[in-house]
Amino acid sequence: MGRYAHITGWGKYLPQRILTNTELAKSVDTTDEWIRERTGIGERRIASAKETTAMMAIHAAREAIEVADLDPQKIDLIIVATATPEYTFPATACLVQDALGASRAGAFDLSAGCSGFGYALATAASWIRSGMHNTVLVIGSETLSQFLDWEDRATCVLFGDGAGAVLLQGKDQPGGVLATVLGSDGSGGELLIIPGGGSKHPASAETIATKLHVIKMNGREVYRFATRVIAHAAREVTKQAGWTIEKVDLLIPHQANVRILDSAAKALKLSPEKIFANLEHYGNTSAASIPIALCEAIDADRVKPGDRVVMVAFGAGLTWAACAVEWSAPKHRAAPVQVALSRVRYGFFGLRSLLARLLRRIDALFSWLIDRIEGKRGGE
Ligand code: COA
Numbered sequence: 039m040g041r042y043a044h045i046t047g048w049g050k051y052l053p054q055r056i057l058t059n060t061e062l063a064k065s066v067d068t069t070d071e072w073i074r075e076r077t078g079i080g081e082r083r084i085a086s087a088k089e090t091t092a093m094m095a096i097h098a099a100r101e102a103i104e105v106a107d108l109d110p111q112k113i114d115l116i117i118v119a120t121a122t123p124e125y126t127f128p129a130t131a132c133l134v135q136d137a138l139g140a141s142r143a144g145a146f147d148l149s150a151g152c153s154g155f156g157y158a159l160a161t162a163a164s165w166i167r168s169g170m171h172n173t174v175l176v177i178g179s180e181t182l183s184q185f186l187d188w189e190d191r192a193t194c195v196l197f198g199d200g201a202g203a204v205l206l207q208g209k210d211q212p213g214g215v216l217a218t219v220l221g222s223d224g225s226g227g228e229l230l231i232i233p234g235g236g237s238k239h240p241a242s243a244e245t246i247a248t249k250l251h252v253i254k255m256n257g258r259e260v261y262r263f264a265t266r267v268i269a270h271a272a273r274e275v276t277k278q279a280g281w282t283i284e285k286v287d288l289l290i291p292h293q294a295n296v297r298i299l300d301s302a303a304k305a306l307k308l309s310p311e312k313i314f315a316n317l318e319h320y321g322n323t324s325a326a327s328i329p330i331a332l333c334e335a336i337d338a339d340r341v342k343p344g345d346r347v348v349m350v351a352f353g354a355g356l357t358w359a360a361c362a363v364e365w366s367a368p369k370h371r372a373a374p375v376q377v378a379l380s381r382v383r384y385g386f387f388g389l390r391s392l393l394a395r396l397l398r399r400i401d402a403l404f405s406w407l408i409d410r411i412e413g414k415r416g417g418e
Contacts, residue, residue, distance in 0.1 A: 043166035043174075044214035044366050047108065047205035049101020050333040051094040051179075052320065053083040059195070066191045073195045078296025082198030082321035085181045092124045092133040094201035095179035098329070099134055102175065102203040104372035104380055110138040110387075113205075114171035116145040117162060119154030119178045119325040121354065122185055123147055126235075134177065139387030143175070151230065152292050153220075153351040154178060154325030156359025159204070160218035163361075166208040177203040178325035185232055187252040196294070197253070198321035202329025213366040217278035219271050219359065226263060226356035229256045264298045264352045269305035271360035272350045279362035281346055283308065288340055292351035293317035293327040302350075314340060324353065341365050 058081045059070035073079055085094065095118055103110055116138075118131040131145035150157040155178035162174035179201035186194045206215070233239055234250025245251060268291060276283055283306050291299055296315060303313050314335045323330060328349050335341045343366055350360040372380075 041167050041169055041208045041210065042212055042214045043163035043206045044209050044211070045204045045363065046207045046367050047102035047104070047106030048203065048329070048333050048336060049098045049103075049105060050200065050202045050330045051097035051101070052200045052330070053085040053089045053094070055084045055086060056081050057084045062195060066189065066194060068191045068195055076295075076297070077196060078299075078315070078317055079195065079321045080318045083200055084183045085199040089181070089199070090124055091120055091122055091179045091181050091201075092130045092137075094181070094199070095120075095130060095134050095177045095203070096137045098179065098201040098203035099138060099175055099177055100380065100384065101372075102205045103138070104377060105370050106205045106207070107372070107376065108173070108205065108207075110140045111142055113138070113140040113143045113173050113175050115162070115165065115174045116140060116143050117148050117158040117174065117176050118145075119148045119150065119158040119176070120180055121149060121151055121154065121232075121324050122180045122182055130179065131177075136391050137384070137387070139384065139390065140175075150325075150353070150357045150359065151355050152294065152322065152324045152327065152353025153355065153357040153359040154353070155202070155328045156218070156349060156351045156361055157220060157357070158325075159206075159215060159349070159361050160220055160359060162206050163215035163218060166206055169208075172208040174206045175203060176206060176329075177201060178327070178329050180324045180326045182253070182322075182324055185251065185253055187249055190252070192257055193253050193255050196322050198323050200320060200323040200326045200330050202326050202331075202333060204329055204332070211366070213364040215361055215363050216280075217275050217362040219275040219278065221267070221271065221358045223356045226259070227354075229259045229263070229356065230254075230354040261295070261298065263356055264294065265301045265305075267352050267358045268298065268302040268350055271352075271358045272302070272306055272348055275348060275350070275360035275362045279346075279364075281362065285346055286312065286348050287345040288312055288314055288335060288347050290314045290328055290331050290335060290347060290349045292322075292353065293320065293331055294322045294352075327351075336369055339369070343368055
């Protein structure tokens with residue numbers, strides 16, 4: 039009997055601070071009208087210094103774990119899809135693993151631009167289907183506001199911060215992630231790029247002066263690519279799942295530009311009510327956009343058990359990813375007592391982590407002392 043990868047938990051985190059178009063127009067040469075007309079975006083969330091990529095990922099993950107009512111120690115693997123990790127290394131996923139007390143889990147980050155969540159979902163589902171893992175946490179988390187040129191009106195109006203997470207569990211019951219399509223075209227790499235900070239252009243006074251650490255984008259070319267690839271990937275994944283486009287109940291596309299979504303709807307001949315859009319409130323949150331949209335679609339009763347859901351993304355790389363999911367989880371919110379209990383549990387895991395760090399220091403101190411004593415004896 040085959041294994042199926044079901045989504046059993048979901049959660050999101052959005053920073054408190056809202057930056058409206060009108061506010062943005064005070065610091066850069068743009069207008070609310072232009073941004074709404076050309077992108078559909080009305081406002082976006084901006085992370086505070088405390089709301090880092092890891093912190094937001096942890097909050098979204100905790101919510102997903104609570105919805106699934108799962109012991110974090112049952113998690114086999116944590117994948118954080120992000121283009122804006124906390125550090126070059128360690129992986130943000132390892133920080134999440136520690137905060138969740140997921141002591142049995144492997145953890146790594148995945149970089150596929152705005153398609154990252156789709157790539158991570160496909161990876162998680164394949165491992166579950168192969169029988170290698172049973173419980174995988176997939177998170178998309180981004181603090182793009184830290185990588186924007188706030189003087190470049192062509193990019194700074196588009197992006198926002200946030201995180202979304204899903205928990206996948208293996209079951210014998212058919213359903214869940216049924217098909218995935220991944221693609222890339224590296225010849226378009228420079229169309230959407232942060233050139234500085236990697237090994238080619240490591241940070242220096244010059245890379246800072248020439249603004250190499252912020253997003254550079256050829257908007258028109260990315261737009262052309264996106265409109266082409268969304269319909270193609272959605273059609274392909276639907277076919278692989280054994281469905282037709284008419285049978286799809288909801289398409290959750292990467293939230294980049296409402297005109298891109300409209301053009302995909304037209305190409306796929308899907309009515310607008312079958313396409314979920316929330317970019318008016320958050321802008322483009324890259325790898326976090328689809329899981330945040332999924333959470334909001336569930337809250338709005340737009341995703342119900344038995345529904346055929348297609349998620350499709352495109353982004354830097356260039357990359358694209360599509361997943362066909364037969365939804366199986368009933369709408370569920372964790373009870374307040376369960377939330378309180380898990381807070382206590384995470385507090386304990388925090389203490390345990392602190393203790394592990396302390397023990398590591400004491401261990402290092404003892405090793406150093408022993409080395410000194412043995413060195414002295416050897417010298418006698
Ligand atoms: N406010 C006012 N004017 C702006 C502006 C802004 N925020 N941003 C750009 N403009 C100007 C340009 O400077 C240009 O002026 P010019 O004609 O005097 O040179 C004019 O608007 C038209 O620019 P253009 O690039 O043709 O606009 P557009 O209709 O293609 O819209 C984007 C620009 C960026 C909204 C659009 O190309 C887009 O959404 N591309 C895809 C981006 C994306 O999704 N990236 C993430 C992928 S994961």
